Amino acid sequence: MRRTATGLRAWLVQRVTAVYMLLFIVFLLFHFLLAPPDSYEAWHGWMRNSRIAIPASVFFAALLLHAWVGLRDVLMDYVHPLAWRISALALLAFSLTAIAAWVVRILLMGTA
Amino acid sequence: MRLSIFRFNPEKDEKPYMQDYEIAPEQTDRMLLDVLVRLKGRDDSLTFRRSCREGICGSDGMNINGRNGLACITPVKGLKEPVVLRPLPSFPVIRDLVVDMTRFFKQYHSIKPYLINNDPPPERERLQSPEDRAKLDGLYECILCACCTSQCPSSWWNPDKFVGPAGLLQAYRFIIDSRDQATQERLDDLNDAYRLFRCRTIMNCTEVCPRHLSPSRAIEKIRLMMVKDSS
Numbered sequence: 274m275r276r277t278a279t280g281l282r283a284w285l286v287q288r289v290t291a292v293y294m295l296l297f298i299v300f301l302l303f304h305f306l307l308a309p310p311d312s313y314e315a316w317h318g319w320m321r322n323s324r325i326a327i328p329a330s331v332f333f334a335a336l337l338l339h340a341w342v343g344l345r346d347v348l349m350d351y352v353h354p355l356a357w358r359i360s361a362l363a364l365l366a367f368s369l370t371a372i373a374a375w376v377v378r379i380l381l382m383g384t385a
Numbered sequence: 386m387r388l389s390i391f392r393f394n395p396e397k398d399e400k401p402y403m404q405d406y407e408i409a410p411e412q413t414d415r416m417l418l419d420v421l422v423r424l425k426g427r428d429d430s431l432t433f434r435r436s437c438r439e440g441i442c443g444s445d446g447m448n449i450n451g452r453n454g455l456a457c458i459t460p461v462k463g464l465k466e467p468v469v470l471r472p473l474p475s476f477p478v479i480r481d482l483v484v485d486m487t488r489f490f491k492q493y494h495s496i497k498p499y500l501i502n503n504d505p506p507p508e509r510e511r512l513q514s515p516e517d518r519a520k521l522d523g524l525y526e527c528i529l530c531a532c533c534t535s536q537c538p539s540s541w542w543n544p545d546k547f548v549g550p551a552g553l554l555q556a557y558r559f560i561i562d563s564r565d566q567a568t569q570e571r572l573d574d575l576n577d578a579y580r581l582f583r584c585r586t587i588m589n590c591t592e593v594c595p596r597h598l599s600p601s602r603a604i605e606k607i608r609l610m611m612v613k614d615s616s
Contacts, residue, residue: 279577280580280582281576281608281611283582284608349543349579350539350542350543350583
């Protein structure tokens with residue numbers, strides 16, 4: 274197995290993150306159907322609980338990785354001129370990093 | 386019977402155009418190729434490839450009413466009229482329905498479509514158990530007509546880097562062959578961002594294969610072998 278291989282690794286990342294996200298979304302749906310929070314404080318408290326905050330952080334990490342692999346694939350398919358592709362990939366990486374920073378701020382630092 | 390056929394002669398025409406034909410098929414004209422041959426008797430400038438006329442040589446692959454297939458095994462009965470015939474999508478057109486297959490065969494050759502075995506050849510043949518032989522069923526029957534690769538969007542976007550369904554089906558045919566010793570090299574060769582992993586599992590290849598083979602399944606099996614190999 275070549276260590277530089279981006280083929281299999283990227284493909285696996287996309288599959289594993291998809292399964293995790295699906296499970297987490299089903300869990301969220303059940304939670305909001307069976308025990309919906311009745312106030313903002315209740316919702317906030319629930320999200321602050323580390324039993325939820327950690328899986329939620331993992332969910333967003335999975336979402337961002339999944340988006341990176343998927344959109345990278347789209348750009349590799351459609352954007353062929355090298356300068357355009359590098360710019361588009363850089364813009365994508367910057368946007369996803371900014372979203373990641375925002376997620377960290379809200380979820381882990383508790384400020385919006 | 387009404388047909389609308391893609392015409393382009395680079396020596397005469399500036400641009401391709403669609404030409405309409407009306408022809409009464411004879412009773413013996415059961416397949417689309419029979420009608421085309423009859424049509425060529427009337428207009429000998431109409432150009433297409435054909436050879437065995439029974440679905441084995443893979444010469445007359447073309448786009449029939451939007452779907453790739455072999456004219457020789459496409460029954461005339463049931464075709465929606467006018468029957469729209471175009472050359473294989475995304476392949477460079479040489480003339481009318483004849484396309485340039487160079488890139489297609491270059492991808493096919495890139496997967497080393499031959500047995501690699503460095504042991505000295507035995508006196509007779511290299512033997513294989515019936516079970517190992519059965520693993521090649523559904524793979525070796527490919528006739529390289531290019532119907533699958535020409536209908537694959539991933540091949541449209543990256544024809545120079547993505548091997549394409551026909552080549553990958555053959556890659557798996559040699560990966561799974563018990564007599565081949567280059568399994569690891571073959572898997573490593575396909576493991577980059579382009580050669581195999583441009584496949585989005587669109588499955589047009591399996592949908593249109595005139596031999597009812599499944600390149601999508603072969604691609605999936607190569608991926609699973611790579612996963613096992615890496616763990």
